[in-house]
Amino acid sequence: MITLSKLLQHFPKPYLLVLTFLFLLMLVIGFWSSSQAPDGLESTTTNTRLTLDLSPKLPTESAQPLAPAPSEPQADNWTSVTVKSGDSLSTLFQRVGLSAQDVYRVTQATKKSQSLSTLFPGDTLDFVLDNGELQKVRHIKTPLEQIIISHQGKGHYTVETITRQPIIEARFVQGIISSSLFVDGQRAGLSQKKLMELANIFGWDIDFALDIRKQDQFALIYEEKYLDDALIGEGQILAAQFTNRGEVFNAIRHSDGNYYSPKGYSMRKAFLRSPVDFFRISSKYNLNRKHPVLKTSRPHRGVDYAAATGTPIKASGDGKVIWRGTKGGYGRTIILQHAGIYTTLYAHMSKYNSKVKKGSRVKQGQIIGYIGSSGLVTGPHLHYEFRVNGVHKNPLKVKFPNVKPLNKEQMEDFKPVANTILAQLEAYRLGTPLASN
């Protein structure tokens, strides 16, 4: 300061006045621009954010982590709050010191997109605050989707949804049955969900409770979803094979989302092979047994599914209820008539589905009643019969009518896809996977 005052002494007074004026002017400008700083800052982060926001949409850059974004060097200072049950936007905003007006503005901005309308306990909301002013709110909905609401000045907010695409990879799994599809499938590394899907694909051809034998085999190719090299979920089964007592069943997923045999026949049939979910079956009956109550050998014209009392029984096909009531040794029984020539019978029920009455129409898979031990039985089970033109058929063996196959035009799309994926499946099975290209 001494040097400065010495320096100033050399200046004549008019010059000093001008200098003082200039100095004051600079101060004013400096103050004015610093008061505009938040907007200035906002515009630079907007640029960074834009490039960041766009990049995840490019599949080639999908390896870039979504959030919190470490690739943003002058990273926003996010404050996170966790949603608890009973929380609303107001309570969450309050928790980081924001006002009802902030809630109102953000609600207005998200009104159309409903982006913040579904928050679940355990979700987090992330905030960027600048001197107590709300700059951004972020809701990471899933690893693949997040929403950012940004302040654009003057209480105006914009909403953007950032989505990413996972990388889909095909996975091959195979196994040999030694106890059940459920046990051996899990041992081979299949999730419960995939096992149910697999059983549902072949459930029209194979009764997974009673048909399965040791040395039966399964093989499938299904999709896995990866994000940043981490597995984030499973996709569809693309092709599957089940070998049951030497008979090979193949199923390929078509673009319509359904599964077909290589010849284009739908895996879905007019009848379910089993009216009880296979994993609900607790034990198997010996079909050559002496009648447990009558102690005599007599023809057994159906299949027995032993399961806990109350286990749901499904209609094996679309049809009409032609009998609902007690029927001698059968106990509580329902008989369904299907498409003219077929009837199915369900016996020993503990109770009926109250909505299913004589004359009711039922859909395939609809629950018609529950397993019990009414009638002449020693333990709870479903006795199931299948008749064609009044003649008993073995429900495990009877050939079911096919649902309409793919037409010629559909086959043109389906055939090459089916051939390729089946060749791939076969190659994997033999341990010589084809090069993927």
Ligand SMILES: [Zn+2]
């Ligand atoms: Zn029986």
